[in-house]
Amino acid sequence: MTAPETRGIQITNFRKLYGKTEAVKEVSLSVERGELFGLIGPDGAGKTTLMRAVCTLLVPDGGTVLVQGRDAARDIAAVRARLGYMPQRFSLYQDLTVEQNLRFFADLFQVRQKEREGRLEELYRFSRLGPFKKRRAGALSGGMRQKLALSCALVHTPETLVLDEPTTGVDPVSRHEFWEILRAIQKEGTTILVSTAYLDEADRCDRVALMHEGRIVAVGTPEEIKAGFRHVLYRLAGRDARELRRFFSGLPQVHSTQLFGDAVHVVFAKKPGQSDWEEWRHALEGKLEHWSPERPSVEDVFLELIGSGR
Amino acid sequence: MHETSVTTRELTRRFGRFVAVDRVSIEVGSGEIFGFLGANGAGKTTLIRVLCGLLKPTTGEATVAGYDVYTQSERIKQNIGYMSQRFSLYEDLTVAENIEFYGGIYGLARTKLRQKEKEILKNFGLHRHADSLTAGLPFGFKQRLALGCAMLHEPPILFLDEPTSGVDPRARREFWDTIHETAGRGTTVLVTTHFMEEAEYCNRVLIMHVGRIIALDTPDALKSRFEKRTMQEVFLELVGKEIGETRTRGQHGEQGEKP
Amino acid sequence: MERRAGEDDRLYRNAGRKENVRTSRSRILSIAHKEFFHILRDFRTLIIVFLMPVVQLIMFGYALNLEIQRVDAAVIDFSRSTASRDLVERFEGSRFFRPFYFEGGVSQVGDLFKSRAARVALIIPSDFERQLLHASPVSLQVLIDASDSNAATLIRNYCNQVLVDYNASRGAQLPVPFDVRTAVLFNPNLKSSYFFVPGVIAMILVMISALLTSIAIAREKETGTMEQMLVSPVLPHEIILGKVLPYIALAFADAAVILFVGLLVFRVPFVGSAVLLVLLTTLYIITALSLGLMISTRVRTQQVAMMLALTVTLLPTILLSGLVFPIASMPAALQYVTYLVPARYYLLIVRGILLKGSLLGQLAAPALSLVAMSLVLLVVSVRRFSMNLER
Incomplete structure (x- = not known):
């Protein structure tokens, strides 16, 4: 671990209230320089609030936020100059072309003339938007729009990049491509803080924090997170998935069940023995045909952590 | 899956020169959960809209609940949610x-409506919110209410166009529980989604690209055919x-889903 | 709201058997019921709808007092006869004019207007008296400063009134080229509020009926709820009727409020038949609603609906109906355009009923014009009302 002031982002005991509701409750988090860090959780978990504080847009009700060693609540101008932010509802100018949008943001961040052309070329290459320079932003597909928004946030070569749910509503292929671009940006040494409501995107990050109701419920690499699953997950298949599910959800040692098409995922409190399986197969009169342990997904871990009991 | 509830043969829909749905043939059985996957602009929404009678097909055949989409759209409307x-x-x-x-526009009788209302409020955990304005509900609740309203008249066929985008994981699982329950009672569910985990909840999935079917099978069969662990892969x-292919051919549309 | 359970049951059981689906009163009422909620919940719009006309009445009635008094009138009298002096005295005697003899020539009248020394010039020809005595057509030149066209119109009306009085006193016939007798006869004091109460009613009705309905339909398209209705067995005319009914009620309530304020505060006379007024007001509301429907079939967003409704309904109602600017004083081309403005006919109707006590027979022409307009608009918009997303 490095010293707090040399970290990419250091959040210490951050709190934020909206009226009486506590949107974020005493959260501490550190992101190393050059790390791709994911903030993962459902809507209303407090991800946006935390990100806005990093972007100097909110004043904390408690605690501090340091961005590349600078206080985001005090040293606002210096933090902003070195930060790229892509808000959840990034509003591009729909009636301007891709190029006009980029140039506008370059003007806004006072990117120097001699660096500008090179930077734009780089961004076109990254985003593969080069062939669409002259297209109006309003006529772009969802995935391309997000890439343009990202490019606009990157136009001044920021040290820190903050992205609030950039892949929401974007199709899986464009999402995949978007994450590859983020990886490429990270290689340039940029610190990236990205939030997502898609739990499967956790696997794309170096480290993630799972957020729920204003708290961080787990932090670590995706593998560490998955290793934290305390229960045992099995995938069962057979002739009548619904009947299987009904049967298992009635057992005391079963924590939860979920239908997966023609299969059922069953979460047991502890690993069942061979005799248990034989007994269940017998009870189900041959309807249970296969069972095998299944690796839990981040979603399974998350649901366990927030106590999704049935 | 004995009876078929949705059938299409070479169904095509064009918008001008743009082919949104290109010779799609499917057969969906009663009580099946049938998923539509595809990138934006693949034609999923257009296909669903044609089947619902919101858009006319350009060529090809399609029946929904045994009724012809060209001539019997009013009867189709009474059989779908x-x-x-x-x-x-x-x-x-x-x-x-x-x-x-x-309930009113589907012509439910008063007593029937009261009963369904109670049922929806209870089953979807909305009873505490019966008199709250919909605007103030958390998104997951809104989606459940929308599903409830779509199922109010107990249609044998349910079309869901990206029903879970923006819904949190727990609410999503509950939502899918409801879908499974409904399908268990014999309702056919046709659903589009961007969540590949959800593809695994379906009995069969159809993968579309620029209007054409590129794969149609059960999630397990697809995974073993391509030797992948997840539907995402x-x-x-x-x-x-x-x-990649369309790009090299230089024809990639990149346009968004047509209205 | 009362739903008819029996009817619903029948319909539901019949569903799916026959392709022709019957009109269902309960579906229409469901839509109307829901629309009422929208209206009641949108408090701001509701306040605007009821407060705006009252504010307008007060503005027009008091603040914007269009009655011009003591207008400086330059008299160039080439006749210098008893008759001409008599005429000038008539002008002097009215409370509208302050005549003075101007010794300069006709060519200098423009300068008089520019310096605002006068706003009207009366040029009496040298053979004025002789013409009068021979009862031949008298040519009297009246020049009016029309830089404020509104005031100019009023000045012209006042001139005519004076001339008519003069005529009457002489028992002779002086041709009066303007048809102002109705106004002068039935609104002898030329009170502008008498005009504006009917005008504000016409305006608010068109606003509610055309503007609010077209926005309400566009909103359903914008939020996607229309899509939801289109996949249900609702028929197009059921959607239209259901959406429109609450606005008819709202329009009537509002018209009643305006009329009430007009009668009570501004003491506008109501000499005609109330039944006839309600009947013809309904007709006007239907015309305006058809216009709103027509707009809504052509737009997808509330913003466009509003812009379009403002340009094709509200603005013409204010500017081209004779509400503010008299039609007779408009350029000929614009006068033809006014035939397309429903408010033009409605103003004739309301003014006729309120001020003159006109009967249906006397109002047949404007009433039939409204009927014709509604029919054309309704046919076009119901046809265009798309039951799918093709348009």
Whole structure:
């Protein structure tokens, strides 16, 4: 671990209230320089609030936020100059072309003339938007729009990049491509803080924090997170998935069940023995045909952590 | 899956020169959960809209609940429930008022409506919110209410267009529980989604690209055919390859889904 | 709201058997019921709808007092006869004019207007008296400063009134080229509020009926709820009727409020038949609603609906109906355009009923014009009202 002031982002005991509701409750988090860090959780978990504080847009009700060693609540101008932010509802100018949008943001961040052309070329290459320079932003597909928004946030070569749910509503292929671009940006040494409501995107990050109701419920690499699953997950298949599910959800040692098409995922409190399986197969009169342990997904871990009991 | 509830043969829909749905032939059985996957602009929404009678097919055949989409759209409408991509309830009406409105336009009798209203409020965990304005509900609740309204008249076929985008994981699982329950009672569910985990919840999935079917099978069969662990990987393999090909052919549309 | 359970049951059981689906009163009422909620919940719009006309009445009635008094009138009298002096005295005697003899020539009248020394010039020809005595057509030149066209119109009306009085006193016939007798006869004091109460009613009705309905339909398209209705067995005319009914009620309530304020505060006379007024007001509301429907079939968003409704309904109602600017004083081309403005006919109707006590027979022409307009608009918009997303 490095010293707090040399970290990419250091959040210490951050709190934020909206009226009486506590949107974020005493959260501490550190992101190393050059790390791709994911903030993962459902809507209303407090991800946006935390990100806005990093972007100097909110004043904390408690605690501090340091961005590349600078206080985001005090040293606002210096933090902003070195930060790229892509808000959840990034509003591009729909009636301007891709190029006009980029140039506008370059003007806004006072990117120097001699660096500008090179930077734009780089961004076109990254985003593969080069062939669409002259297209109006309003006529772009969802995935391309997000890439343009990202490019606009990157136009001044920021040290820190903050992205609030950039892949929401974007199709899986464009999402995949978007994450590859983020990886490429990270290689340039940029610190990236990205939030997502898609739990499967956790696997794309170096480290993630799972957020729920204003708290961080787990932090670590995706593998560490998955290793934290305390229960045992099995995938069962057979002739009548619904009947299987009904049967298992009635057992005391079963924590939860979920239908997966023609299969059922069953979460047991502890690993069942061979005799248990034989007994269940017998009870189900041959309807249970296969069972095998299944690796839990981040979603399974998350649901366990927030106590999704049935 | 004995009876078929949705059949299409070479179904095609064009917008001008743009072919949104290109010779699609499918057969969906009663009580089946049938998933539509595809990138934006693949034609999923257009296909669903044609089947719901919101758009006319250009060529090809299609029947829904045994009725012809060309000539019997009024009868189709009485046999389907539809939940569109956009949240389509009235935000300035309360939960109960929304239910009553949709009950009214589907011609539910008063007693039947009362009973269904109670059922929806209970089953979807909305009873505490019956008199709250819909605008103030958490998104997951709104989606459940929209599903409830789409199922109010107990349609044998349910079309869901990206019903879970923006819904948190727990609510999503509950939502899918409801879908499974409904299908268990014999309702056919046709659903589009961007969540590849959800593809695994379906009995069969159809993967579309620029209007054409590129794969149609059960999730397990697809995974073993392409030797992948998840549907996400299957999808990226299949659609990623297609996009690569169309790009090199220089025809990739990149336009968004047509209205 | 009362739903008819029996009817619903029948319909539901019949569903799916026959392709022709019957009109269902309960579906229409469901839509209307829901629309009422929208209206009641949108408090701001509701306040605007009821407060705006009252504010307008007060503005027009008091603040914007269009009655011009003591207008400086330059008299160039080439006749210098008893008759001409008599005429000038008539002008002097009215409370509208302050005549003075101007010794300069006709060519200098423009300068008089520019310096605002006068706003009207009366040029009496040298053979004025002789013409009068021979009862031949008298040519009297009246020049009016029309830089404020509104005031100019009023000045012209006042001139005519004076001339008519003069005529009457002489028992002779002086041709009066303007048809102002109705106004002068039935609104002898030329009170502008008498005009504006009917005008504000016409305006608010068109606003509610055309503007609010077209926005309400566009909103359903914008939020996607229309899509939801289109996949249900609702028929197009059921959607239209259901959406429109509450606005008819709202329009009537509002018209009643305006009329009430007009009668009570501004003491506008109501000499005609109330039944006839309600009947013809309904007709006007239907015309305006048809216009709103027509707009809504052509737009997808509320913003466009509003812009379009403002340009094709509200603005013409204010500017081209004779509400503010008299039609007779408009350029000929614009006068033809006014035939397309429903408010033009409605103003004739309301003014006729309120001020003159006109009967249906006397109002047949404007009433039939409204009927014709509604029919054309309704047919076009119901046809265009798309039951799918093709348009």
